[in-house]
Amino acid sequence: MNVAIIGLGLIGGSLLRALAAHGHQVTGYDIGLATRQAATALAGAAPSEVASAEAASAEAALAEAAPAGRPAWHVAGSIPAAVEGADVVVLAVPLPVLPDVLAELDGFPGVITDVTSVKGPVRDLLKGRRYVGGHPMAGKEESSFLASDPHLFDRCAWVLCLDPETSMDDWLSLAALYTSIGARVVPAGADEHDEAVARISHVPHLLAAALANLIDGHPLAAALAAGSFRDGTRVAATRAELIAAMCGGNAAAVRRVLPGVLEDLGAYAGRLAEPEPVAELTPLLRRPGELRRGWPVAECVPVEIEPERDALLSLGRAGGWVERVGAKVAGMRPETDRNRS
Amino acid sequence: MNVAIIGLGLIGGSLLRALAAHGHQVTGYDIGLATRQAATALAGAAPSEVASAEAASAEAALAEAAPAGRPAWHVAGSIPAAVEGADVVVLAVPLPVLPDVLAELDGFPGVITDVTSVKGPVRDLLKGRRYVGGHPMAGKEESSFLASDPHLFDRCAWVLCLDPETSMDDWLSLAALYTSIGARVVPAGADEHDEAVARISHVPHLLAAALANLIDGHPLAAALAAGSFRDGTRVAATRAELIAAMCGGNAAAVRRVLPGVLEDLGAYAGRLAEPEPVAELTPLLRRPGELRRGWPVAECVPVEIEPERDALLSLGRAGGWVERVGAKVAGMRPETDRNRS
Incomplete structure (x- = not known):
């Protein structure tokens, strides 16, 4: 399959390299000149020209993908040049940039897919286009091409949206493409996806933030904090803009999920107000314990x-x-x- | 200093070994015959008699602590025998067992201290006794002597309660004792301690439980869950009885801390309902990000x-x-x- 990738950050760059390593014809484009140059250099690089440690790890893949004298992939100088002749274009750019890129794809006859972490809003943006929404549950879109890894998607869950308007043939083509590089393709509706990621990623980021706030003005508590605080707050260290973009981009789903958390915490507080708080609280904690011990599913x-x-x-x-x-x-x-x- | 330790689980056993390794005279007692036997064997064991891998690691410490032919510590057959002649008795037993042990300490003239994770209720239990509350922020009390480690308290924060009724001399004696084995002794009032551990341990366990519940009946979400869910829910896998005992034993403090979390989460939900949720939410996430990136304090x-x-x-x-x-x-x-x- 002939694939064009717009945006060569961590996800786009890794996909470029993974597809090439598996024998697909692939062309990349990035708005950054330095990124295009890095991607061009890596595509045809002799080992001595490979600049970064990360890039060096691609050599084995390159050796398989590129017959001597032919670059493993092409890097185009513009979006129209990148998508010319492509069967599929993968938009691996941040959500706010999508509309600008789409404007350059008017008349593109192939399948459009993306990798953004929210699917309902993108579906709405692409209404009427030949589109299949996608979201690989790997890494972060911000990171650069230099951090790209052709093995990033090995065993990675890659959601492909299967909504009523989605073409079954296009969906199956993309599923074949992504499974060919080792990803686990997860079929889901766009709204189902958005609620699921609210549950397992966006709301956890908000809980981590609320938990981190508990040491504000409490240096004694901060000094005593250990494992449960460390793990419970880890993702609160993420840049505020990024957490807000994730949660705000999926606001409706996050707002549907949060009340359940508030309700549980309220129930715990209620049990703690009873005369026998230990006996009252214990039964409420059995189910979450089972759920966590049973995750991830082993069998x-x-x-x-x-x-x-x-x-x-x-x-x-x-x-x-x-x-x-x-x-x-x-x-x-x-x-x-x-x-x- | 002559120290008696009642209860030779992970904490008591580790303390026995750490004190002996640092040249203190120490006697232990445990209600379990097998534990007493294990502790006795380790105190005077030739290397070939050491049964477990964990125990083997104590040999170096033993070699330093015990001159040839003299055991590193004594193991008594009863509480009165253990505390006879002791300057300090450390109660390293679970909270529910404390009253029974205390009943056997009537007339003990030395300092009584403990290692339980809640301090206000124990202070109330010991009103009128010569008592200094303690809580090492290390491990879990349930684990057995076989898991004990003479280095468990190296650089560990060990809270020693300094309440109005606490004898300054007794406090300083214990502070000298615990710093002598490498712990960082943290002075705090019992109520301050209880609120601090609610913030950094008990409430985090409840948030982890509420978060784990979010995959209940949602296998798609469970399949997509990765790092933020994994870390945010890790401690939810703890036994329900144990979490309930910690939170229920410190119910008043946990109930004081929880509303702040609910308020923050409510504020996030409110911002997400605004027309520009990303811009609205971002400022609320800056402070928790700073707090988490600044923890633990490096300087x-x-x-x-x-x-x-x-x-x-x-x-x-x-x-x-x-x-x-x-x-x-x-x-x-x-x-x-x-x-x-």
Whole structure:
């Protein structure tokens, strides 16, 4: 498949290198001249020209992907040049930049996909286009090409949105493409995706922030803090702008999920006000303990399903994923007993 | 100093070994015969008799502490036998067992201290006794003697409570004892301690539980969960009974701290409901980011203070600790600029 990638940061750069390493024809573009130059140099570099330690690790992949004398990928000088002749364009740029890039894709006949961490708003932005939303659960979009890694997506969950308006053929093409580089393709509706990432990423960032605030003005507490504080607040160290962009970009879903957390915390506070707080609180803590000890799910079983919308969405909703696309779709899913325990 | 330790689990056992390794005369007692036997064997064991891998690591310490032919410590067959002639008795038993042990200490003339994770309730229990509350911020009390480690308290924050009724002389004796084994002794009032641990340990456990609940019935979310969920929920895997005992034993302080968390989360939800959620949310996330990036405090400066109550409590409230007790008290405290930034 002929793939164009717009934006060669950590995700776009890693995808460029991973696709090339697996024999795909791929062209990249980045708005930054230095990034284009780095990507160009790496594509055809002799080992002695490889500048960074990260880049050096790509050599083995390059050796496989590029027959002698031919660069492993192309780097274009403009978006139109990058997408010319492409079957798929992957938009690996930050959400606020998407509209500008899209304006340069008018008339592009192929499939458009993206890698941003929120899917409902992007779906709305691309209404009427030939679009399949995507989100690899790996790394951070901000990091640079120099941090790119052709193995970033090995066993990585890559959500591909399967909404009523999504073309089944386009979805299957992309699923085949991403599974070919070792990703686990997770079928989900855009809204389902957004609620799921609110649960497991955006709301956790807000809880970490609220927890970090507990040492504000309390140096004694900060001095006594150890493991539970360290882990509970780790992601609060992320730049404020980035957390706000993630949560604000997915505001509706985050606002749907937060009340459940507030309700649980309120219930704990209520039990602690009872005459026997230990006995009252214990039962409320059993279920979260089971959930955490059972995560991540250890036991998965192989499944083979029809390449159909409902079957694929059911697989994603059960916590499963696609491993290979053929006449049938081969996937894995958690064992039902454990999943529903 | 002649020290008796009642309860030879992880904390008591480690303290027994650490004190012996630093030349103190120490006698231990545990209600469990097997534990007493293990402690007895280790005290005088030739290398070939050491049963467990953990125990083997104590040999070097033993070699220093015990002149040939004399055991490194004694193990008594009863509480009265253990405390006979002791200057200090350390109660290293779970909170619910404390009253029973105390009943056997009637008439004990020395200092009583403990290692439980809540200090207000124990202070109330020991009203009228010669008592200094203590809490080493290390490990878990439940674990067994086999997990004990003579280096467990190296650089560990060990809170020693300095309340109005606490004898200054007794406090300084214990501070000298614990700093002699390498702990950082943190002066604090019992209520201050309880609020601090609510902030940095008990409330974090409740937030982790509420977060773990977010994957309940959501296998898709569980399948996408990665680093922020993993770290934010880690301590939710702790046994429900243990979390409930910690939080319930410190219920009043936990209930004082929780509303601040609920308020912050409510404020985040409010900002996310605004027309420009990203711009609205960003400022609220700056402070927690600063706090987390500034923790733990990297820059501390040595201080020398009078061995007086107010000076010691000020040191603890500033996030500082005692390193050595002499005519003056030598300590460390965070640099004020960073501390108050």
